[in-house]
Amino acid sequence: MSIANIAVERLNKAFGQRTVLEDIAFEIRAGEMVALIGPSGSGKSTLLRHLVGLTIANRQTGGRVTVMQHDIQCDGRLIRRSRAERCRTGYIFQQFNLVGRLSVMTNVLIGRLGSMPRWRALLGRFSEEERSQARHALARVGLGELAGQRANTLSGGQMQRVAIARALVQDADIIYADEPIASLDPRSAREVMDILKRINAEDGRTVLVTLHQVEYARRYCLRTIALKQGRLYHDGPTAELTDARLQALYDNADLDEMHDASAPNDSPVALGAAG
Numbered sequence: 092m093s094i095a096n097i098a099v100e101r102l103n104k105a106f107g108q109r110t111v112l113e114d115i116a117f118e119i120r121a122g123e124m125v126a127l128i129g130p131s132g133s134g135k136s137t138l139l140r141h142l143v144g145l146t147i148a149n150r151q152t153g154g155r156v157t158v159m160q161h162d163i164q165c166d167g168r169l170i171r172r173s174r175a176e177r178c179r180t181g182y183i184f185q186q187f188n189l190v191g192r193l194s195v196m197t198n199v200l201i202g203r204l205g206s207m208p209r210w211r212a213l214l215g216r217f218s219e220e221e222r223s224q225a226r227h228a229l230a231r232v233g234l235g236e237l238a239g240q241r242a243n244t245l246s247g248g249q250m251q252r253v254a255i256a257r258a259l260v261q262d263a264d265i266i267y268a269d270e271p272i273a274s275l276d277p278r279s280a281r282e283v284m285d286i287l288k289r290i291n292a293e294d295g296r297t298v299l300v301t302l303h304q305v306e307y308a309r310r311y312c313l314r315t316i317a318l319k320q321g322r323l324y325h326d327g328p329t330a331e332l333t334d335a336r337l338q339a340l341y342d343n344a345d346l347d348e349m350h351d352a353s354a355p356n357d358s359p360v361a362l363g364a365a366g
């Protein structure tokens with residue numbers, strides 16, 4: 092039986108007087124692919140940042156984040172983790188976070204730095220095995236041909252696929268993707284979501300992805316966590332998020348803005364087909 096590999100208890104966060112997260116609790120099991128949705132400002136990025144220890148919850152409110160049996164933070168205090176443990180999670184951002192002047196290959200190899208001996212990391216000396224892993228990862232995201240190209244010559248969709256390849260060579264058990272398709276055209280967005288779904292299904296890697304367009308959550312994620320004004324509004328099957336529930340989640344937001352009419356109905360990894 093798979094065990095929870097992300098567990099969040101009683102998470103509360105205020106910035107100054109402003110409460111941003113209120114009593115958040117959930118568990119995600121190994122191998123799940125979960126969407127995190129909610130209106131702008133509902134706390135999605137802040138929640139993700141808590142999971143990797145970039146943001147610390149309020150003190151003395153009993154908040155706790157545990158990832159793969161290791162506490163990340165407890166009661167408002169960061170728990171120090173080893174480099175090796177940190178390497179088990181990959182983070183993919185909306186803005187790609189590639190080094191533009193370096194080659195695609197080197198950007199992928201950067202994913203290995205955390206698990207290399209320090210002297211080799213400092214010298215940037217990658218072994219043939221690491222290069223072979225990077226080539227394999229690039230092939231999996233469909234960019235095998237572009238290994239030698241500079242990263243800043245790629246399209247947004249290609250850059251995001253390089254970021255995924257980097258998480259693959261990092262051998263991340265958990266991939267956090269914070270609005271990975273927000274700045275992509277619909278076709279590139281589908282390609283990126285297809286790849287995330289594939290590495291989830293084929294490798295059993297856990298994926299937690301924040302999304303603005305509900306249509307993608309419906310197509311790619313069996314489970315959705317929705318935040319509304321910092322509170323848990325929904326945690327369960329995406330299929331239970333009816334239009335009426337979504338309308339209430341987004342209040343007066345235009346539903347058309349959340350749906351992407353160009354999302355394909357024939358996606359090979361559409362919701363119904365996804366494991």
Ligand SMILES: Nc1ncnc2c1ncn2[C@@H]1O[C@H](COP(=O)(O)OP(=O)(O)OP(=O)(O)O)[C@@H](O)[C@H]1O
Pocket residue numbers: 106111129130131132133134135136137138
């Ligand atoms: N470091 C910070 N200091 C003060 N306020 C912050 C900080 N980080 C986030 N906030 C506030 O917390 C609230 C939640 O922000 P967050 O970025 O988590 O929302 P979000 O749901 O990810 O929004 P979006 O979809 O627009 O990215 C917002 O009101 C934001 O202004």
